[in-house]
Amino acid sequence: MSFYFAQLLTGLANASSLFLIACGLSIIFGVTRIVNFAHGSLFMLGAYIAYSVVTRLDAGVFGFWFGMLAAALAVGLVGLAMEFLILRRLYRAPELFQLVATFGLVLVIQDVALAIWGAADLLGPRAPGLARAVRIFGEPIPQYDLALIGIGPLVLAGIWLLFHRTRWGILVRAATQDRDMVGALGVNQNWLFSAAFFLGAALAGLGGALQIPREAVSLQMDLNVIAEAFVVVVIGGMGSVAGAFVAAVLISVLNAFAVLVFPQISIVLPFVVMAVVLVLRPHGLFGKPGSGHGAPGEPEAPLRHMSGRGRMALAALVLAMLASPAVAGDFTLILLVDLLVAMLFAASLHFLMGVGGMVSFGHAAFFGIGAYGAALAVKTLGLGMGGAMLAGPLAGALGALVFGWFCVRLSGVYLAMLTLAAAQIVWGITFQWQDVTGGDDGILGVWPAPWASSDTAYFYLAAAICLGGIWALRRVVHSPFGYLLRGGRDSPVRAEAIGLDLRRHQWAGFTLAGTLAGLAGTVFAFSKGSVFPDVLGIAQSVDGLIMVLLGGIHALAGPLLGAGVFVLIEDWVSRLDFWRFIFGAIILAVVLLAPDGLAGGLERLRRLLRRTTGGGAAR
Amino acid sequence: MSLLKVRGLTKKFGGLVAVGDVSFDLARGEFLALIGPNGAGKTTCFNMIGGYLRPDRGSVRLEGRDIVGLPPRRIWRMGVGRTFQITETFRSMTVRENVQMALISHHRRSFDMVSAAAKLYVAEADALLADTGMEAHAGRPCSELAYGDLKRLELAIAMAHKPRLLLMDEPTAGMAPSERVALMALTAGIVAREGLSVIFTEHDMDVVFAHAHRILVLNRGRLIAEGTGDEIRADATVREVYLGGGAIRARDEADHA
Known part of the structure; x- marks a missing residue:
């Protein structure tokens, strides 16, 4: 007693x-x-x-x-x-x-x-x-x-x-x-x-x-x-x-016992x-549904298909990337794989947040579940790379299906916090369950099949998967389902009033985002050859959030831009002393200079340049 | 047979009876106005019929089927369209896309992840926009529209599902007087042509008397009068409610005592 x-x-x-x-x-x-x-x-x-x-x-x-x-x-x-x-x-x-x-x-x-x-x-x-x-x-x-x-x-x-x-x-x-x-x-x-x-x-x-x-x-x-x-x-x-x-x-007393x-x-x-x-209690024990977040933001412009010039620029960029093994060294190829993984991960988070309006502080959960799913498929089930590459996204989908059921019942910051809880629960289980996940020691020896084991071959495989995933997501954004998610973000009342069960669509959207995050995690696991619990950690989720928000949440290209800039800057500064300080300072500088994200900032810059170089000619 | 039968509809918020024991029928093709001073329970009544609020007591039957307890989306599927007092549209889409979304839902293609949404049902959407005089705005972002145009857009969206019953909560609130008359004339034309029934709430008496086939008057949650425009105009109780509530209040309190 x-x-x-x-x-x-x-x-x-x-x-x-x-x-x-x-x-x-x-x-x-x-x-x-x-x-x-x-x-x-x-x-x-x-x-x-x-x-x-x-x-x-x-x-x-x-x-x-x-x-x-x-x-x-x-x-x-x-x-x-x-x-x-x-x-x-x-x-x-x-x-x-x-x-x-x-x-x-x-x-x-x-x-x-x-x-x-x-x-x-x-x-x-x-x-x-x-x-x-x-x-x-x-x-x-x-x-x-x-x-x-x-x-x-x-x-x-x-x-x-x-x-x-x-x-x-x-x-x-x-x-x-x-x-x-x-x-x-x-x-x-x-x-x-x-x-x-x-x-x-x-x-x-x-x-x-x-x-x-x-x-x-x-x-x-x-x-x-x-x-x-x-x-x-x-x-x-x-x-x-x-x-x-x-x-x-x-919490403390429960924990003590x-x-x-x-x-x-x-x-x-x-x-x-x-x-x-x-x-x-969707607003906590003593919480009430609060008032909005201050002044309403500038309305988002309707979605447009890319212009001819935009398509050409994109095609050129993709071609340049695909041609890079001819000139780039192995380190660059490894960096490019990281970049591709980050882009797919950020795109899947953007689909959830930007399109679906469901902010997630724990998207790494599905990235990590995908990575562990693939690693376990290789190590425990003895599947080859092909099977594991299916098992990863499938695991991500399953995880998102389970957690999504709870999460779509909430909105705003409470939804974000529940996703954080989901990620932390998965992280905790992975960390503790040594027999299966190896705990802190992770799972080693998750290598690609022999045909894909060279840096160049794996780069092409990663490019095919990640670019394919991003393309598929864009396609969904333009589809009735994607429109509906965006509509539900704009006005849940209107969605209901035209006969739609928004929650079911959000659940499906959550699952889709989880699946693609799982796919990104799978590609990541094979590129590193190992998986550790930090793929599920808060830091990984935060990286995704920075990419999406920094890139610009209102533009489809935002997460890709954000991921690109993030990976390249991180790669550059992480060799320096006090790189966190430099990285943090860069983030703060960007935030202060472009409060609508990189995509918005570039757009404003473009408009400014056009004005100064003679608006009459542009018309 | 009437389209809608409302019986004993009651809703209390704490001790306040927002709507108390309201019953009425609505015939096919009827244009019914629900009027009353602020706080009379009009919107509460509306929300209960549309499924946005669950009544404490009473029944709402649409063609004989009880719809109490169904969510709004199910009631919409049964042919009940709705426009809002404060407009609700998809702000990040164009005018046409807003109508296309309703059509996509009507055709049950909301889980389609492959087609390009902007290319679906364009002709149907444009026809609906033409019906409400919005065809010139089809390609504009919804967020740019003037308030009156948003109201007309909501009407076009509501018509996408070919409703049998249309619920319009203060369809002309916030509009200029000339626009109000035009919008209600437009609505009346659609109602006559498509043979659908409408219940609308309204504060502008000119609009009400010009278009409503029948008028229900609510005061403090109770139905106090029912009849044609002329009958309502002549009704002593209604006059008291609108011109000075003292007598009503005194009698009400006497009733309670």
């Missing part, structure tokens, strides 16, 4: 720090509608800064707690700078474009932390005065855990007072419900957004700072915590602080809980 009580207390202590980071994320989303992927980075910064302050100040009781508050304040200022310098310029960009900026910030902050604090894990000091354990029912409980258990509700109470007793707090709650109305009432939104970012970032910083007596400070903290923070925010209902608290307690029964479950448990909650 006493053991279980101790376990409960551990769960509650974990809940406190999870609550701090999640409620900051929730406040930022509620007010600005930005899904801040860099929130984990702010958490990490909080831990590093607290470490530096506390170790420099001779760590007395005062020094320790001063360090905590100083870290929170400093991270709050970083958040303020993020909002002021970058995100503020993007509020009028298409929905979710701000995501790309936050991905860029994740990379930049990673390398800044690496430059300042180094790559080694840092062990923080114990909290003075709370360094020992007390016995409760005979079980040793760290005093610091007890302090944390108190801090969580204390912060919740503070935020409650702030939100209900101050004018600013009331405005924040109003903006969470209806941002446009708050603007119409004459409230300066810029000021409100900056303040929300400051508060949210400071809470994340405090959460990170409070972790230093409990875990080593490392560069992995950001991505480790962000997925779980999303889960808590979504379960609680996005924008609800009380919801975040309940969800943090629910679940590990006793089934130790492997801790990786996937939060995501399973989130999936269950979202299926039962």
Whole structure:
């Protein structure tokens, strides 16, 4: 009995720090509608800064707690700078474009932390005065855990007072419900957004700072915590602080007990809980369907078939690519295969997001399922490359069929989060299920058939498959089915009113996108000869999102352009020191210069050039 | 036999009776107006007939078949078209493509992943657009249209399925007065030619009295009058509702007491 009580207390202590980071994320989303992927980075910064302050100040009781508050304040200022310098310029960009900026910030902050604090894990000091354990029912409980258990509700109470007793707090709650109305009432939104970012970032910083007596400070903290923070925010209902608290307690306590029964479950448990909650309550426990994302964007132009000149340019590009083995070396061919895989993956994600309006934060799930499906077909079933190349996309299709059934019941950010949960569940299973998937060691020796084993032969095979897949997707976009998905994105009410079951079509579209992502994963597996769990990871999903959003979500060529630029830049900068910083900075620069993506930016550039070189002649 | 039989239709939102015990019949080829002050329950009534809202009580029979509980798409398949108070169109498509989508659904080809959608049913779509005077706009992006044109487009979309019953929720809301008359004259012409039945809600009394064969008056969820234009014009209760609700309210409260 006493053991279980101790376990409960551990769960509650974990809940406190999870609550701090999640409620900051929730406040930022509620007010600005930005899904801040860099929130984990702010958490990490909080831990590093607290470490530096506390170790420099001779760590007395005062020094320790001063360090905590100083870290929170400093991270709050970083958040303020993020909002002021970058995100503020993007509020009028298409929905979710701000995501790309936050991905860029994740990379930049990673390398800044690496430059300042180094790559080694840092062990923080114990909290003075709370360094020992007390016995409760005979079980040793760290005093610091007890302090944390108190801090969580204390912060919740503070935020409650702030939100209900101050004018600013009331405005924040109003903006969470209806941002446009708050603007119409004459409230300066810029000021409100900056303040929300400051508060949210400071809470994340405090959460990170409070972790230093409990875990080593490392560069992995950001991505480790962000997925779980999303889960808590979504379960609680996005924008609800009380919801975040309940969800943090629910997740942490469940986890504390679940590990006793089934130790492997801790990786996937939060995501399973989130999936269950979202299926039962599509807006989380305390969430309400929020107002829209601010001003409506510029309407998308109707789809046109490519002009003659466009077709010729495309044909020339494809021919140049196909002719490249004649001049290019092996490394270039390998890079080109990566490029083709990325293009097909991005095109399948664009089909889902751009055409179908279903934003996915976990599209890597199907890429990875395809890759593992193919690898397992070779290794366990003993199929040849041909069979495996069918098994990969089929596995992707099956995975998308199962997860899609749940996902199409939701929309917007909740849908995106459920796809993230799907990917994390698949990743967790793959990581844990050593006997079948090899766990962290992956599956090695997935080589193409002898006839396709040379770099040139495999390049042609990959080109045929990937270009074929992209062509098929384009064809579907122009078909009645593709039109209907796009129509359902424009107006679900109208789709229903002309007799269509939108959800069934979306389910089919989800499955198709999963199938082609699986196909891309298959080509990838054979090109590398091995598969590891990170093909299913958040980073892979994020890469896809960057390609699609950076390329321009409203253009069919957008994902191809985005994938091309992404792979080439990554290939170039990843040889440099601090490549993450450079890559992140490039992403931020592109985002600020072309808020409608590369395709949109190029289109504007073309129009500008035409105007300056004499508009009369062009007519 | 009447096309539509509505019996005892009731919907409460919390303690508020939005629609209470409304019953009426609709004959084939009839042009029926549903009028009443704001909050009378017109749109709620509409949404229950169209399947967008489930009634708490009551039945809606279309040619003898109960349609309560069916989703809007099934009711559409049974021949009930709909236009919206605030227009709902596919903004990223052209005017013609919007009509083509309805035709694609009508011909059950929405899962076709091979054909080029823009080339399907072009002639049929253009004919429907010509019927509503929209042929000149066929190639334009829907997002560019003026509001009145969007309303006409919605009518063309609704006609694509050859409906037996058309539900039009405030078809002229947000239009200029001259446009209103033109749109309703157009609708009346289509109704007469195709022999379909229409229920529409409307605030503009000129439109109502000019075109409706019969008028139902709702107030605070209840059906308070029913009749031709002349009968409604002469009805004392209706006058009270529109010119000053004090008497009605007092009597209503007396009823409840």
